[in-house]
Amino acid sequence: MKKAFHINEIDQAVNSFEPVPFDHPFFTNFDGVRGEFKMREICSIMNVAKEGDEYVFNADLNRSNKTFIFLAGMRGTGKTSELAKYAELFDGPKCFFPIVCNIDKELDMDKVQYMDVLIFQLQKLIERADEVGLNVDEGIVDKMNNWFRDRVKEINYNLKADGRAEIEFDPGKATIGGRVLGALLGTTLKLKAGLQGSAERAEKIRENLKNSFSDYYPQFNEFIEKVNDQLRKEGVAREILFIIDGLEKTFTPELRRRLILEESNRILKIKANTIFTLPIELIKEDAVIRLFSKPLIFPFVKVEERDGTPVKAAVERFKEFVYKRIDASLFVDEAVVEKAILFSGGSPLQLLNLLEAANWSLEEGQTRIDMTALDRSIARLANQIGRFVSEKEFGVLKKLQAELDEGNDIGFQVELQPLLEKNYVFEYNDGSYKGINPLVKESKYYKQYQA
Numbered sequence: 001m002k003k004a005f006h007i008n009e010i011d012q013a014v015n016s017f018e019p020v021p022f023d024h025p026f027f028t029n030f031d032g033v034r035g036e037f038k039m040r041e042i043c044s045i046m047n048v049a050k051e052g053d054e055y056v057f058n059a060d061l062n063r064s065n066k067t068f069i070f071l072a073g074m075r076g077t078g079k080t081s082e083l084a085k086y087a088e089l090f091d092g093p094k095c096f097f098p099i100v101c102n103i104d105k106e107l108d109m110d111k112v113q114y115m116d117v118l119i120f121q122l123q124k125l126i127e128r129a130d131e132v133g134l135n136v137d138e139g140i141v142d143k144m145n146n147w148f149r150d151r152v153k154e155i156n157y158n159l160k161a162d163g164r165a166e167i168e169f170d171p172g173k174a175t176i177g178g179r180v181l182g183a184l185l186g187t188t189l190k191l192k193a194g195l196q197g198s199a200e201r202a203e204k205i206r207e208n209l210k211n212s213f214s215d216y217y218p219q220f221n222e223f224i225e226k227v228n229d230q231l232r233k234e235g236v237a238r239e240i241l242f243i244i245d246g247l248e249k250t251f252t253p254e255l256r257r258r259l260i261l262e263e264s265n266r267i268l269k270i271k272a273n274t275i276f277t278l279p280i281e282l283i284k285e286d287a288v289i290r291l292f293s294k295p296l297i298f299p300f301v302k303v304e305e306r307d308g309t310p311v312k313a314a315v316e317r318f319k320e321f322v323y324k325r326i327d328a329s330l331f332v333d334e335a336v337v338e339k340a341i342l343f344s345g346g347s348p349l350q351l352l353n354l355l356e357a358a359n360w361s362l363e364e365g366q367t368r369i370d371m372t373a374l375d376r377s378i379a380r381l382a383n384q385i386g387r388f389v390s391e392k393e394f395g396v397l398k399k400l401q402a403e404l405d406e407g408n409d410i411g412f413q414v415e416l417q418p419l420l421e422k423n424y425v426f427e428y429n430d431g432s433y434k435g436i437n438p439l440v441k442e443s444k445y446y447k448q449y450q451a
Contacts, residue, residue, distance in 0.1 A: 001018060014325060014359075022087070029085070035430065056095060057096055069296060072280055100245070101121055113259060117244065117259075135230060141223075224272050243274075248278075256279045268292045284412055302429065302433065353381060
């Protein structure tokens with residue numbers, strides 16, 4: 001993606017399906033305008049301090065107790081870009097060895113379970129260790145590989161009994177530059193491929209790995225600690241940090257709930273520093289989640305006060321976000337950009353969608369986005385969203401608006417959870433400040449119901 005200086009270049013510049021890494025020219029740091037959420041809170045929880053231009057992790061404080069953070073936010077808040085920032089800033093000899101695991105890109109999002117994620121974490125760790133040429137202890141690598149070899153034998157025995165194709169296992173052929181890590185990488189890749197195959201085959205693999213978890217997690221933890229020792233010895237980093245993103249993109253809320261809550265006992269057994277995105281609908285399980293992690297709300301950026309007054313600092317930050325992607329000369333005036341920001345509701349994703357639709361709404365020969373094109377895009381997207389809101393949901397929104405008009409803070413309400421998941425309602429600050437998505441309010445369907 002590159003900045004648009006011509007009207008025909010806007011589509012690629014507002015591509016909302018491609019997350020922006022920290023070192024990309026489009027990256028915009030929203031720290032300081034997300035209400036209660038601050039990056040320094042992440043640093044504090046993880047025992048990381050900024051010293052000069054680098055981040056330093058106090059490994060001695062965390063040697064026995066690893067940090068597990070759930071970052072809970074709605075779709076479109078910019079969690080992936082925020083996590084990319086941590087992966088970049090915390091990467092260094094005095095801090096972490098970040099291992100980014102985007103499960104929505106490489107795992108079966110229809111059936112994913114926690115054991116799938118663990119195998120994926122191991123794969124990504126091995127790949128990154130190889131990238132930096134880390135000399136991992138061969139004994140622990142062989143131990144892990146032998147454990148997997150025994151599991152594959154058991155899995156193949158069950159598959160063969162059912163008349164199904166077996167998993168190939170030939171670690172001697174799976175090497176990276178002749179190093180021992182290659183064999184283990186080959187094993188994890190074979191297992192991951194098996195988990196993405198037929199449902200019956202994947203279930204056999206998952207069943208075996210889950211039944212063997214009590215044997216697996218001590219070896220996984222030992223492997224992690226051996227790698228941490230080697231990272232310190234070679235001056236690469238002080239400890240591993242897993243960053244696991246994409247869980248909210250799994251197909252069903254039931255699947256997401258099962259992976260986090262029903263697998264919590266297994267999650268507790270893994271001793272590694274981890275930041276894991278948490279689907280917003282699971283934040284209602286706060287009391288349970290706090291037993292094994294530190295959940296943090298990653299809210300939208302509040303761009304308007306309740307009385308409609310724009311939040312100047314937030315609007316200015318979003319202008320930066322827009323002008324990094326689209327040159328200011330492609331807008332008739334700044335009022336167009338400001339209106340688009342207010343109708344985004346503080347969602348970077350929704351703002352990109354509005355700008356894309358405004359570009360599509362231009363008349364033949366127009367070379368700049370004007371207020372007419374933006375208004376068309378607002379009406380178009382508003383009615384696209386509004387027509388799927390049920391009568392019952394409109395009733396919940398009406399009740400919510402009445403509470404907002406009275407100046408009330410909005411705590412947890414069961415009836416609001418589906419609306420948060422669908423982005424009909426946005427959360428700000430610490431989650432107690434909620435607002436109806438401006439596009440929903442602008443839809444003709446909402447207006448008809450309110451009349």
